[in-house]
Amino acid sequence: xxxxxxVWTALSRKPAHAxxxxxxxxxxxxxxxxxxxxxxxxxxxxxxxxxxxxFVDPRFGGALPLAMARQIAGHDGVARIxxxxxxxxxxxxxxxxxxxxxxxTGRQRTRPEWPVTPQQWKLVRDNRAGVLMSRLQAERRHKxxxxxxxxxxxxxxxxxxxxxxxxxxxAVTGDAPAWTDGYIEGNFDYYDKSRPPAEQGNxxxxxxxxxxxxxxxxVAHAIERSYANSPTPxxxxxxxxxxxGGTAGGLDVATITREISLAGLVMxxxxxxxxxxxSVRERFTxxxxxxxxxxxxxxxxxxxFLEAAAPSVAGxxxxxxxxxxxxxxxxxxxxxxxGLPAPAMAxxxxxxxxxxxxxxxxxxx
Amino acid sequence: xxxxxxxxxxxxxxxxxxxxxxxxxxxxxxxMACVVGVLLAMLSLNEGMxxxxxxxxxxxxxxxxxxxxxxxSISTITRAVxxxxxxxxxxxxxVHNRPIADRGILVSIPGYRKSDHSMRSIFLRxxxxxxxxxxxxxxxxxxxxxxxxxxxxxxxTGAEGQFAGLEVGDRVIMPDxxxxxxxxxxxxxDILEGEIIGDTDTLMTATRHPSYNSIIVRLxxxxxxxxxxxxxxxxxxxxxxxxxxxxxxxxxxxxxSTFFAEVAYAVGIILACGALFGxxxxxxxxxxxxxxxxxxLRALGYGAFPVAVSVMLEAVLLSVTGAxxxxxxxxxxxxxxxxxxxxxxxxxxxSPGLVELGIVWAIVVAVAGGLLPSIRAARRPVAExxxxx
Numbered sequence: 095x096x097x098x099x100x101v102w103t104a105l106s107r108k109p110a111h112a113x114x115x116x117x118x119x120x121x122x123x124x125x126x127x128x129x130x131x132x133x134x135x136x137x138x139x140x141x142x143x144x145x146x147x148x149f150v151d152p153r154f155g156g157a158l159p160l161a162m163a164r165q166i167a168g169h170d171g172v173a174r175i176x177x178x179x180x181x182x183x184x185x186x187x188x189x190x191x192x193x194x195x196x197x198x199t200g201r202q203r204t205r206p207e208w209p210v211t212p213q214q215w216k217l218v219r220d221n222r223a224g225v226l227m228s229r230l231q232a233e234r235r236h237k238x239x240x241x242x243x244x245x246x247x248x249x250x251x252x253x254x255x256x257x258x259x260x261x262x263x264x265a266v267t268g269d270a271p272a273w274t275d276g277y278i279e280g281n282f283d284y285y286d287k288s289r290p291p292a293e294q295g296n297x298x299x300x301x302x303x304x305x306x307x308x309x310x311x312x313v314a315h316a317i318e319r320s321y322a323n324s325p326t327p328x329x330x331x332x333x334x335x336x337x338x339g340g341t342a343g344g345l346d347v348a349t350i351t352r353e354i355s356l357a358g359l360v361m362x363x364x365x366x367x368x369x370x371x372x373s374v375r376e377r378f379t380x381x382x383x384x385x386x387x388x389x390x391x392x393x394x395x396x397x398x399f400l401e402a403a404a405p406s407v408a409g410x411x412x413x414x415x416x417x418x419x420x421x422x423x424x425x426x427x428x429x430x431x432x433g434l435p436a437p438a439m440a441x442x443x444x445x446x447x448x449x450x451x452x453x454x455x456x457x458x459x
Numbered sequence: 460x461x462x463x464x465x466x467x468x469x470x471x472x473x474x475x476x477x478x479x480x481x482x483x484x485x486x487x488x489x490x491m492a493c494v495v496g497v498l499l500a501m502l503s504l505n506e507g508m509x510x511x512x513x514x515x516x517x518x519x520x521x522x523x524x525x526x527x528x529x530x531x532s533i534s535t536i537t538r539a540v541x542x543x544x545x546x547x548x549x550x551x552x553x554v555h556n557r558p559i560a561d562r563g564i565l566v567s568i569p570g571y572r573k574s575d576h577s578m579r580s581i582f583l584r585x586x587x588x589x590x591x592x593x594x595x596x597x598x599x600x601x602x603x604x605x606x607x608x609x610x611x612x613x614x615x616t617g618a619e620g621q622f623a624g625l626e627v628g629d630r631v632i633m634p635d636x637x638x639x640x641x642x643x644x645x646x647x648x649d650i651l652e653g654e655i656i657g658d659t660d661t662l663m664t665a666t667r668h669p670s671y672n673s674i675i676v677r678l679x680x681x682x683x684x685x686x687x688x689x690x691x692x693x694x695x696x697x698x699x700x701x702x703x704x705x706x707x708x709x710x711x712x713x714x715x716s717t718f719f720a721e722v723a724y725a726v727g728i729i730l731a732c733g734a735l736f737g738x739x740x741x742x743x744x745x746x747x748x749x750x751x752x753x754x755x756l757r758a759l760g761y762g763a764f765p766v767a768v769s770v771m772l773e774a775v776l777l778s779v780t781g782a783x784x785x786x787x788x789x790x791x792x793x794x795x796x797x798x799x800x801x802x803x804x805x806x807x808x809x810s811p812g813l814v815e816l817g818i819v820w821a822i823v824v825a826v827a828g829g830l831l832p833s834i835r836a837a838r839r840p841v842a843e844x845x846x847x848x
Contacts, residue, residue: 111740118736125729154634154666155566188529189714249533327634329569336578345719345800346575353500354726357493361730364489365737368482372744 097393101400104373115369116405116412122358123413123447124420129351129358130446131421131437136347138438142272143333146307147204148172148314150300153327157296160286162326166300169320171313173305176200177297179285181259183247185235192245194225194259194278196285204301209268210279217264222284224264230276232266239265243278252288259288304332311335359450362409370402403451410451414443465765469756473749473769474776480748484777486741490734491781491824492788495817497730499789501723502816503807504798511805512712514649516705518681520593521549523674523691526698530711531565536671540697544674549687551677553592559677562587562659566666568631570622572799580802581622583612584651585659585671593677594646602627602642607658610635610665613642615652617804620797625655635665650708653804675704731824738828742774746836753836754844763837770836774829775822782821786814 105112150166152158160177167175179196197205202215210226218226227237237243245259252259261280269276286294304310310332318330374381381394389397421437477484523544528534536544545558553559567580588607591597605611610633614625624630630637638657646652662668678684681703688701702710746753753766786809794809 110743114736114740114743118733118740121729121733121736125726125733153632154568156667248527248529327632331578350501354497357497358730358733361490361493361733361737364486365733365740368486369740371482 097397097400100397101404104377104397104401105404108373111369111373112405115366116409118365119362119406119409120412120416122362123410123450124416125358125413126355126450127414127417127443127447128420128437129355130443131417133348133351134442135436135438139272139274140334140337143337144207144303144307145332145334146304146310147333148302148304148310148317149331149333149336150302150314150317151329152299153329156326157293157298158300158326158328160295160297162321163297163300166302166317169313169317171305171309171316172302174200174203174303176204176301177282178299178301179280179282180298181245181247181250181280181285183245183250183257183259185243185245190235192278194245194261194280196280196282198282201279201282201301204303205270206303208270214265214267218279218281221262221264222281223261224281225261226265226267226277226279227263228267228269228273228276228278230269231278232263232276234276237263237266239263251290251293253290254288355446362406366402366406369405370398373401374398407451410447414447417443462762462765465761466768469761469765469769470772472752472756473773476749476752477773480745483741483744483748486737487734487774487777487825487828488781488784490737491778491821492785494727494730494734494824495782495785495820496789497785498723498727498820499786499809499813499817500793501726502720502813503789503793503809504800505720505723506810506813507798507805507808508800508803509712510808510810511648511650511653511803512708513705514647515651516703516708518684518703518705519678520704521676521678521684521687522702522704522707523676524672524700524702526700528700529714531563531672532567534672534700536562536674536699538670540699541671541674543694543697544691544699545676547687547690549678549683549690551679553589557589559589559593560587561590561593561675562671563590563675564659564663564666564668564672566662566668567802568633568655570624572621573623574621576623579622579799581618581625582654582802583662584654584656585662586656587659590656590659593675594651596647596649597644597651598646599642599644602640605641605657608661609658610638610661611641612638612655612657613644614640614655615804616643616645617648617652617797617799618655619643621653621799621804631655633665634667648806650803650805653799653802727820731820735824735828738774738778738824739831741777742770742829742832743835745773746770746832749836750839750844754839754841757841758845767833767837770833771826771829774825774832778821778825778828779818782817783814786817790814 150158150162163175163177166172177198177200181194181196183192184190185192199219202210202212214226218224225243227235227243232238235243241263243261243263245261247257247259250259251257261278267279282297286296289296302313304313314330314332314335318328321328384394384397385391417437424436522531523536524531524534525536541562545560550558550560562585564585566583568583570579570581571577572579591604599613600616602613605613612631614627619625625640627640627643629640631640640655644652644656659671663671676687678687684703691697691699691701756766757763790809793807796807798805798807
């Protein structure tokens with residue numbers, strides 16, 4: 095500790111140099127932090143999605159007759175089922191994609207982990223043209239409870255001949271962690287009765303909860319097989335299977351984030367190594383003086399090492415702190431429909447930052 | 460003239476003693492290589508997808524979809540109106556005097572990506588009798604073409620490469636049983652190559668599609684488009700959107716890729732800031748290391764401006780070298796690799812345009828990072844610099 099003033103003087107002799115080094119280390123670690131955080135978020139979502147939730151989709155597009163719900167509910171291993179209608183379109187601008195999911199009365203039981211209160215579920219059951227909007231969606235569209243919300247859905251005809259779907263926002267509800275783009279939840283009966291008569295009595299898909307999550311894939315398979323030769327072949331899979339292979343539309347998040355982090359680290363490695371080499375070169379006489387007055391070789395090496403470590407460690411800490419601040423902003427600046435999760439500033443980031451700083455310092459020594 | 464000569468002389472002198480500052484200079488080179496490498500590698504995805512879409516469009520073809528439809532999948536063109544569209548003015552005719560028009564459908568069927576076994580969708584497109592006549596790039600490269608009216612499919616080489624179970628001889632689960640894959644095709648690395656294709660009418664029966672999704676026509680010439688569009692939009696019996704195919708795909712690809720590009724630029728900017736600080740540091744060090752040399756030049760009568768310019772040029776040279784190395788690494792690793800994003804199959808592309816972008820970034824960073832050091836170099840009093848050790 096008593097050598098701290100020596101290190102400090104060495105750094106403060108060229109403040110511009112020290113600040114510039116610190117800044118680049120900070121920025122690189124901010125990037126590394128964001129990348130590791132992003133990767134951790136995706137991993138966490140993959141863990142969060144339920145292994146016992148099964149989706150039954152029409153295999154070749156179109157819809158599934160509601161009568162199938164009763165048959166599927168009778169399948170061995172199926173505990174709960176909900177019929178779902180979906181209307182996709184846009185809000186105000188074509189770029190503003192919107193999906194409204196209409197669940198029937200079973201939806202409350204197939205989404206037990208959602209932060210929606212029984213009163214809120216009751217609201218959407220009792221108010222047919224109403225929706226629950228999650229906080230993320232409400233913030234993005236600047237909506238609050240009581241507002242109306244009109245979706246233009248070119249592919250979803252209504253019985254009245256229009257393609258405008260108007261809703262009243264009943265409540266703004268909490269976001270579900272694995273549902274990174276938020277949700278808008280409507281009333282299935284309203285959806286069904288709003289469709290043209292020929293298309294009523296159909297669901298866009300069914301979602302179920304299996305009684306036993308370890309058997310869920312087998313249950314999903316059995317359902318798929320039992321409709322294989324029917325007029326409505328289905329595609330049935332667990333939520334976990336659906337999420338396998340990453341979420342961002344097939345982008346390999348792990349590889350991308352790893353490569354970007356690597357590039358950032360390589361950059362600061364060169365930078366810091368050079369900055370310390372330079373400071374040593376410029377101060378040969380000074381080190382000689384130190385040795386003359388009794389400093390050992392080891393001690394001088396340590397001093398140089400500490401001098402290099404200071405901006406690296408400080409930069410790592412600052413960078414991770416900045417990344418944590420930025421991470422909170424990510425969902426807000428993302429365009430609708432993308433659903434990028436906020437990089438979780440998990441312990442992994444802090445450990446990586448510390449490890450990065452230590453490794454960096456190690457190479458310098 | 461003397462000014463230019465002075466600049467040239469100072470720069471040459473400067474570049475000659477670059478090897479003496481090899482390791483410091485490497486900071487700028489490595490930093491910029493990282494910035495440009497990452498930026499281009501990320502943008503290659505976007506560029507590749509754009510390219511595939513743009514290759515699919517042909518200014519001599521027009522696509523007709525239902526009014527306000529922004530994708531083929533959500534469009535419906537009934538059998539009744541198809542002949543009206545095909546007989547509109549501006550549609551080219553074949554040797555039998557039949558319009559070169561393709562009534563198509565586009566559905567998606569589930570598939571599994573080979574690389575990570577994740578569940579995906581694959582586009583299944585219907586070709587009418589004129590489907591291949593309409594598309595000169597379309598070529599069967601293995602097996603044979605499907606027979607019209609048969610329950611057979613052909614797979615694009617992109618689809619075959621990315622998704623499991625699409626090789627010639629494989630069977631694909633369809634609503635009415637399994638259909639064999641009888642051939643493989645290429646179509647100039649466009650978006651079609653990532654799709655599988657069957658006979659429109661047979662597919663419509665199998666997938667219970669009562670109407671077409673789109674009609675694509677060959678125009679007598681690219682300039683015939685306006686007349687064709689006018690004829691269709693003026694017809695009260697039709698409610699359709701008519702677009703030149705190039706515009707259609709340009710719009711779709713623009714919608715698709717903006718966000719990932721923004722992420723790439725954001726990451727690039729963050730990295731570039733890091734590189735900028737590194738550049739500032741190195742150039743300040745270079746200027747102070749060369750203090751006496753610069754002062755000697757000034758004492759000999761060289762102006763402040765040539766000195767400043769030489770510092771700037773050094774930064775630019777190092778930075779651009781780094782950018783080229785980064786671009787080369789990205790090119791070796793990624794250019795031409797087949798990849799898929801969602802339903803689209805395409806080839807990653809480090810195009811000349813992207814390399815140019817990388818060089819522009821490098822110059823901007825170098826100018827920003829070299830400006831202050833060059834001013835310092837130019838303004839340092841000669842006497843003081845000469846005295847300094």
